[in-house]
Amino acid sequence: MTRPEQPTLTSSGHSHVSAAALHSLSGHRRPSTLKSQDAADDLDRELFAFAFAFGGSRSWDPTDTDDPRSPPAHLGAIHRRRPRSLAALSTSSMDSDPKAMDQTDQPSAIAAAATSKAAPKVPNSLEEYLAPYAHLVALQTHPNPSRSDRVLVAAKDFAPGEVLFSEPALLDSAHGIAQEFQPVPMDECFIAHDYQRMLFEFIANQVYSPDSPNTTLLHLATRSLSTDGMTSDLAAKINADRLADYAAGIKVFREKVKKRLSRRAVKMVGPFPTQDSLLQLLYMIETNVHAEELPEAHPLAASSRRQSDDADDEQEEDHCALGLVASMPDHSCVPNAQVCFFPRLTGPKRYTPPASDDEDADIPEHTHLLFTALRPIQAGEPIAIAYQENSCLPTHSRRMQLVRRGFACNCPMCAGQVPDFARAVACVHCGGVGVPSSVPVSPQDVEVVDDGLEDEYGDPIVDIQFPPVSASSASDIHCASCSTLLATPAQLDLAQDRLLTDPEIRMQALTRVLDVFSHHIPSPTASEGLCARSLAHVITSDCAKDPELAALLTVDGVTPLSAAHWLVYDAVRRVLYFDSDALDRDMHLPAVMYLVASNYATIALATGGAPGGVGGDEEEDRKWTRTIAWNGDVLHNLKWLMKTARARGHVALAQWAADRGVEASEVMGVAGKTSGVEDEFKGVFSRPRESIVFT
């Protein structure tokens, strides 16, 4: 769950979280309606049947396939919290060994069954846990001397689309036991429901199954994982109110859970976690968890929708999962990897307790966190994903979002090692661009100002400030093609600031953007001819053709591409999101295509891709499509578009989105296939097109 500031379209109105995003902000959600949930005090009978069957004093060897409590054979290696490293230690089966990952067809390798009966050795240290992954990835101290934390690097070369590694989740809000937990209402305990489920899963393991491999691994995770997204000096300053809410919330949560559990006649054989250890666990979850939106058909989505009727959407849940290796990649604004959940969470799968000890339990499938390469990665290179899809945001906004996660980003783009395309400026003379480097910001440069203002809940509103880039040694920006001086750093700061913050410009842009998309962009019938790279022209050419919009996007002769794009993107999003009838108007197709593609096309434009005309050069098109496809939000927007267009009877538009979806997920390689996204697009329309029937 991240609640990204960069909005993407969803049918639910809920900010989308790509699977690649971390969950760090989701805990801070206030219900607007307070409600009592006495009924929630009772845990389902099934939960206890489950906890008893898989924990307590009864020994259970998860690899013993004769044990009725073991996972059904078809789930194979994907079973409850037994990491792949264990499978590798206990069996020579290639299918269950991460070493086999780069030699086999990934999906089948992941899904294949492990049948070894050898007793697993439970890793007791991070080194032991990482050993089976050693030929793929390695954990090192950070090469940047200003950082005291660790970084995950590639142990070999990887090609785009190749699986880097796959790890079964240690904690998963969709595990049976977590799903069955009835969260404490947020007005009593201010901790997001999905986080509460994970905390509960940890507690259930500890108290019912203290000696199990799962519990050992969970303790290893709590010893090994960082909490600094919440506890670093910077995070503590910025998240002061959330830290206070969490401290109070964890106390209530612990008391409630303890009371609920002790009311039952099931013996707790392990110690109940202390308040401090649960608080640390919550910080650890928030710093490291991965999340995706729950599929609509999933029971948790349905229950959170029901709750959100009264609570103004504040309690919507995500599917959250936590791994150990999966917690190690850095964030980068120019990521070289992405993560997805595998297998895809489909609803409505729910744990059904076995009627007797002789029957197999129906255990929900085990989520793996599957990492794939987006670009060629060389051995020794740090593996970095985008904690949030922010690459297209102007430098200042991008940094601000990451500071809210507790760190000042020093990825290659933020540290000035590669050009910062978010500071690109359009050249009015030759149509080219100028792209400067960015200037690094250290945590000490970040000022947190408390003006005494409070939000509607009485929480302080803190203002985060960086020194402007122009105050540093940033150099002037020249056009890469004709060398014209385009802007000084101070002029660029000013222009970006105006475009991003002036409400009047926003309002004017909304009207003009509608006009531009209705008149200047090729009509829907020309959709076949539109390709990703043609959309890069939107700002530098199409928007510029409208004198009023061009004037709006230019401040004192400077057109900052990223901020201009953001203004247009935001206007389009508002029109489509709040006025779905816009889909019925002429502007719909180009506008949506712009929405889907433009930010990524802008990236490519600024990083060296030279957009040609419309279509024509297949090689060039592929390159651009690839650039665009390497982003989870694109798939998300396409899915939204496909469904909405289909519901409204726009066959061609829905088909366009479905085709782009298949294309994009193919480009994303294994991740697209294993996450099921590709099937989702393919499954909606059966070819040939003429036979499409809308229901």
Ligand SMILES: C[S@@+](CC[C@H](N)C(=O)[O-])C[C@H]1O[C@@H](n2cnc3c(N)ncnc32)[C@H](O)[C@@H]1O
């Ligand atoms: C999910 S953890 C990553 C693993 C962490 N490096 C460790 O040693 O456990 C997230 C933390 O790593 C650090 N981090 C990740 N990406 C970073 C970046 N681009 N710049 C600075 N710090 C980063 C921050 O401290 C952040 O809170």
